[in-house]
Each structure stands twice: as structure tokens, then as C-alpha cells.
Amino acid sequence: MITTRDIAERLGISVSTVGRALSDDSRISEETKFRVRQAASEMGYVGNRAARMMRGASSNVVALVIPDIRNSFYSTIAHELSKNMEAEGFQLMLSETDDDRLVELSHLRELSANRVAGVIIVPTARPHSESVKLLKAVPHLQLLRRHPSLGAQWFGVDDHEALRRATAHLVALGHTRIAYLGGPEELPTGAERLRGFRSALSEGGLPDDAGRTELGPPASADHGREAVRRLLTGPDAPTGLVLGSIQLTRGVLEELSAQGVKVPGELSVVGFGDEPGFSWWGPGLTTTGLPIQEMATGCALWLLRRLKTKPVNDGPYTSVSPGSLILRGSTASPDGEAPSGSA
Amino acid sequence: MITTRDIAERLGISVSTVGRALSDDSRISEETKFRVRQAASEMGYVGNRAARMMRGASSNVVALVIPDIRNSFYSTIAHELSKNMEAEGFQLMLSETDDDRLVELSHLRELSANRVAGVIIVPTARPHSESVKLLKAVPHLQLLRRHPSLGAQWFGVDDHEALRRATAHLVALGHTRIAYLGGPEELPTGAERLRGFRSALSEGGLPDDAGRTELGPPASADHGREAVRRLLTGPDAPTGLVLGSIQLTRGVLEELSAQGVKVPGELSVVGFGDEPGFSWWGPGLTTTGLPIQEMATGCALWLLRRLKTKPVNDGPYTSVSPGSLILRGSTASPDGEAPSGSA
């Protein structure tokens, strides 16, 4: 690797001069700058950020710690974040936790060793205490999920309101047996969404237990498939189904297609999140649209501001509206009226 | 930040001893090791990789340079790669080029400055000459697309064969007016796929120009929508459509739904790539399935081996089979026979 020293020797000047010329120091003559740049370019010099970091400069890497990049929520976030960060000269490090707190810890250790400038994290349900320590040493921001021990900086969705609206839609259509299928309650988001579901039920004058709810530890597509099978058996099978996870939504849609369940005839479904395929599915999926792009951009801007201004930012957190319910063909009155809307 | 020096001072020993204890040097007594580790843990010491790198150690970061992480091809690749790399202690840097060679260059500059250990890249059509120089200084591997100047290490799909099979399927069904919609020909993949399409036509005894082909510079969903509109007008509109890009496929499906085109009645469609939504669309999309997971794993293992063994690896490249055609309901004979298969 070419160093400033190599350039200096070739030009017969000192390393300091080379360094200053490359950083466009005003004390260096234009002629020298030109010669140095010329030589640097010819020799293929690339500055060594590791060395610069040792002199107190901070790194230009921010990390995104998420459960799984294949989830379209997270890939969208990664994209927005990357675009915003790149514009300011930052690079993005990607760490997938698979919702495992030990994997999360191991990544945070590596990120700390690499001295990342900042971290945006979708934390696991209960982060390891060492993870908490490590995060505290770095500007960080929680995304979507929130854990109290990680501080108050959080960008997320009003999960309670989102699920309340989704459920209220079914209640308004006249459903009384409504089921909920969501992520594990130990996740803050899982708990909030369930609470939103229940709020809507009680607001609609329905007993809390009017719906059967299934909370899976793994909010996976497979779990969605199994859960649907269980829910749809029995005499008092629900006429409405509310979903609280995008992976579950995917699995549920597949299973409903496979079993030939008539939607919305036999069952009205409100999904969670939106993907291109959701509008193609059966009659089109009524679903909760989330403002992910806006959130990602918000995160990026918050972090960038935080990285530029030393003072510890104070804003305790920023919540974002749940976005609106996207009405398509998968919901209707339980007595068989026409669908409530279409794309 | 805590340094080895802080630990040394607290314990009244030298930095060398601390460093050696932390790296489990056999010359250090067990007792000292224990005390050092204890102190390090208490004080929250995290080694500074930048400093270690300056002593000749290589970084533990590999970069993935792709057009857009939101494309499910690439998010799957990122996931597989991340999983494999993480297991060996590597972190993944994510760089999106948006298929812009200048963005690509700017990322490669940053990656070089950060001294990434290796790069896996889906290159743009014609990488900048400086990009080529930068890549040559680092172990790298081309993925999917291939550009001669970047060397012979390449993991990809047999695009020619993939499109030949897809097209041959329609030819076998009796279609004679077959259209092709693919990415720009300046991309190696675009050219290969078009060649595969034409091979199948000539093998089927159809004239080369039997099909109308549209090659868009932007292989975007929007372009897919527009192109479908153009293709379907006129008296000799095609009865078969072959697609050569996943983004185009998405756009085409949306447009076909929007226009109410009967598939496969009016038009038989063979898509490219597979996503959960493709099986929900209309009658189910017959499409070219690609072995992305296998490719990603292959890449990861190749790069890991390359990073461990100094000698320049030799294998010129590895091609992967095109995977098989996934038969669903979107293809049938042009005279209106039953669909050729279903999911």
C-alpha cells in the first residue's frame, strides 16, 4: 500500500507537506499541492482511515443492526439510510441479529472494536447487559422496537394506534368474532399491538376475549401458516382476522390460498405492512401501511445531526403516526355484504 | 475510551503485559491473565481495531456492493453472506450503487480508505477505470454480472441458458409471436439473456425478429409498465412474453392486472426470478427460478478461503446452473388450451 511517505520520498519533500497538500492546507503553495496530488493519483494513493482515526478522528461508519435484511421493512430502511448517509460521506455496516440477543451482543462487540461512529438498532426483546454498556458508549438510536435500558432515543410507529385502527375497521363492519395473530408479547411492539387490538375490541363493546389471539415467539411465515390452521377449526371460528407482523402476514396469505378459504366471504383479513405482492393476493389485502421511508429518513437525519454536534442531544424520542389503513378487497361485513373498498 | 494503557496503570504493570494477556500469550502467567481480564471487563475495555490494523493486521470487514438492497435478489444475498461472514468474525459493509458508476466509484474509494479485507460486487455496466484500479488492490469477486476488466473471479448464473429455457417453454407450447422484455444490453447479463432468448427462437425455427424486444436502460418496474402498454397494441401483438429482469417482472405484473389482460388466455407470461408474491399473482406466474442462496453461500465460502490463504487463488470463475423453470399458471398454448402446469 502506498503511503504519504512514499509520495514524499518520490517528490523529495516531507511527509508533513504531503499530508497538508492532500488535506488542502492553506499554507501549502498551489504548485506543491498540484505536484503532490498528481503523484498521489499516479501512484494510486488511498488514505488510511485507520491511521487517521488513531489521531482522534472518528470513523465514517454507521451500523444498522436489524433482525433480518430479507424482511422488506428492513431492506427499505437500509436503503433509505444508506442513501442519506452516503450523501454525507458515511458508510453503512450491516448486522443481522436474527432476533438472538447473543448474536446481537457479538455484533455490538465487533462494532465497538471497529469504533463505528453511530448505531441504529432494532433491539432484540431483552438485550444483554453488556450490549447495553456497549451501546451507551456510542451515539445510538432505537428503531421500531424500544427497550427502556437503551435510552430514550427512539424512532417508531404508534403500534397501539395502528392495530386499534385495523381492528376497529373490522368491528365497524360488524364482526364480533375477531382473531389476532401477532409477534411475541415480550417484544415491546408485540405487546403494544396486542393492546391496540384489545382497545378496539373494548371500544366496540366486545368482550376482551371475543377474539382468539395467538402470539408466536417466532413471528415467522411458518408460524403464520400453522396458526391459521388452528384458528379456522371449530364451530365458533372467527369471521375476522387481524395480523400484527409482516412475516406472519406472508405465511397467513399463503395458507389461506392453499386451503382455499374464501376471503372476504368466510374470513375478513387485515394484514400488517405492505409489499408489492399484497395487492395481488386474492381480492387484494386490506392492510396497515407503515411510513417506513419517512422513519428511515428521520433516523438518518437525527443521527447525522447527532454526529455533527457534540452536545448530547436531548429530544427524548420521536414517535411517528401509524400511517393509514390501506383498504383493498380482503375485508367485508360478516354477513356477506360487498367489500368495503378496493385499491 | 479505555486503552491497554489505562489497564496497565491500574494494575501497575506494563502495556505489553496487558496486550499479551488479552491475546492469551502463553508466556504470561495465568494469574496475571486473570487479573488483566478482570480489570478489562470491569473497565469496559474494547480493543481498538484501527490501532491493530496499523500493525499490519487486516480488517475484519468485507463489503457487498450492489445496485439496490430492496431488490429481493440482493437482500437474500446480503443475508446469506452476512450469516457466513459473521460466523468467521467478519462484518459486512453495505454499499448501494443504484447502477451509477460514479456512485460505485465513490463507494469503492471509501471502502479502500477503510481498508476492507474483501469485496463482493455486482458491478455496473462499465465501471470507472479508477474503480478497476481500486478493486485490483483487494481480494474481490464479481457476482451475477461480470465485467472483463475486473478479473475472472465471478459467481453467476448461466443467463443464456436460463432465458433459452424460458423461451423454449413458450415455443414448445406453440407460440410464434413472442416478445422479450429485458434489461439494457450494455449489461453483460442483459446481453446474455437476450442471446438466450434469440437462441431459443432460432432453435424453434422462428425467425430472429419473430418477437418484438424491448430493452430498457432502466430495468425498473415503471419501465416494465410502459413497455407492456406498447407491446400489447397493434394487430400482431405477441401471444407470449418472456421477461429478463425481476424489477421489470414486478412492473409487468402490475400493469397486466391493471389493464385486465387475460393470462394465459390472451398472453402467456414467463417471469424472471421468484418472490412470494409471484405465486399469488393472477393464475400464478411461471418464472425462472435462480439459485441465489447457493450462489451467495458459494461467494461467501470462496471469499473466506481467499482471505485465509495468501496465495492468489486461481480458479478463473465459477458459473452456476440457471436453476429450473418454475411452472405455474401463466403460460398456455396460444390457441387456448389448458395451462401447462400449476404450483
Add this chain to the structure above:
DNA sequence: TCCAGCAGTGCTAACGTTAGCACGAACGCG
């Protein structure tokens, strides 16, 4: 003419870690 000031450059230390070499103490063997 002399000195202050400035433009342009060089010298050197420092960042945190690691490795080569050296040092002192204890131990075993002849």
C-alpha cells in the same frame, strides 16, 4: 539597514497496539 511578519516547509511527537529484544529471577544440571 534592521527587524517584524509572513509564506512555505520540515521535524517531531502522539494516537493504541503489537512484536522483537532484553532483562532479572528462579531452577536444574554437571
Add this chain to the structure above:
DNA sequence: CGCGTTCGTGCTAACGTTAGCACTGCTGGA
């Protein structure tokens, strides 16, 4: 008892870059 060996540790240099300070030569004002 002397000497070589081993164990455990310390000192120091080096990695590439940057910043503080010092130095040289030149210009301009008194």
C-alpha cells in the same frame, strides 16, 4: 558452585497520519 535455560515481564520501535512548533528566506515598513 557456576552456568545455561526457562519463565515472566518490561522497554522500545513501528505502523500511517496529523498538529504543534521551529526554521528558513523573503518582503515591507520604520
